[in-house]
Amino acid sequence: MGTLSRSGKYCPIYKAWNKTKFDIPEAGEKWILQSFRRKVKNWRARVKEHYHDPSLSVKQQISSRPKQVQKKQWKKLVKYWNKENTKSLSEKNKANRAKKKMIQRTGKKSYARKREELKISLGHDPSRLDLFSACFSKDGNTKNDDTANAIDEMKRLSDNLPEGSIDKPGPDDIFSTVMGKDRNGDAGMYGLGVRASDVWGVIPSRSACHRENNELKSRCGELTSENEQLRVELSEMKGSTDSSIVPPLTSQHSPVVTNEPPRLRGDKEGTMV
Structure with a gap:
């Protein structure tokens, strides 16, 4: 090529x-x-x-x-x-x-090749700290103090991670903390053409989150209004149904309900107890 x-x-x-x-x-x-x-x-x-x-x-x-x-x-x-x-x-x-003070020390070898080599030697996917240390130092030596200080600071932060925590590549990983946020949507230490969204997915911006929140609030208001309208319509339908019902006539076989108290067993009609 x-x-x-x-x-x-x-x-x-x-x-x-x-x-x-x-x-x-x-x-x-x-x-x-x-x-x-x-x-x-x-x-x-x-x-x-x-x-x-x-x-x-x-x-x-x-x-x-x-x-x-x-x-x-x-x-x-x-x-x-x-x-x-x-x-x-x-x-x-x-x-x-x-x-530019930090100089890569891998020659013509790409980040992608170096990452695959580290994956084999480490037995797992390397962090961006692993990649930076491997690509900008050789046999533990760096070209200048700036590179050495950056590697030392990354290792210090790595040593202070809670037990069981993993420094996964992302916008807030140790590499980003020391080197600054990735620019132009690229994923640092991943080589040519690799976007941040390809590695750790799309992270919505603050403005995008604010816009989405406003849209959800607006939709919530619409649903509340629709719910109130349905409640009114249901109430009107219920009232219309109740007024159209005619009470059934009492047949000759239907018991007659009176307000008289029931008689006691053994009493005769008209006898006071």
């Missing part, structure tokens, strides 16, 4: 690949496009570093074209690199890279 990304015939070095259509299965399309974008970007950076000298004239810059890059594409690149806004953006990116 890296060789293909450096081919001007198949992958023009000046194009924005996120605007190009591909006939690729949906499951792999996102990762492939992101991987190509990164490789083309890295290749373009290497070409600029080794073959582009801004101190030369434009004509001289064009004549220093590397063999792997086509003439037409190289001219467009030189023209792009000499724009003032491009130069300003380049300086800004250099300053940001200079601030």
Whole structure:
């Protein structure tokens, strides 16, 4: 894939690949496009570093074209690199890279491969603390104090977990506590194309929870109103049914109910006891 990304015939070095259509299965399309974008970007950076000298004239810059890059594409690149806004953006990116202090120590090995290796050696899925420690240190050594301090702080928090607790990957795990929240919806330490929702599911935002709560309150009010209307209709139906019922006539065989007290056994009619 890296060789293909450096081919001007198949992958023009000046194009924005996120605007190009591909006939690729949906499951792999996102990762492939992101991987190509990164490789083309890295290749373009290497070409600029080794073959582009801004101190030369434009004509001289064009004549220093590397063999792997086509003439037409190289001219467009030189023209792009000499724009003032491009130069300003380049300086800004250099300053940001200079601030980066934590350096990965796995070489070309991806996070996905390292995670699978840890899964075998540990006997269970590694936490993001396990991944960070394995990817940013080698034989217990780190490139700088910032990385060492981050690993030490993560291990301290891990040692203080309640007995039986597991540091599962998530927005509030130990890695996030020390390194900060994941950005742009990505899952840190999971590599290219892996979203946080792919690892620990969708975590609703505060605004989403507030909106859902308001919707539930509104629906509850509607149901209360409907329930009251049904109660009124049921009451009216019951009253209408009661008024339409005619009491049955008393037949000659029906007992006559009087208010006289019952007679005692053995008493004669009209005799007072």
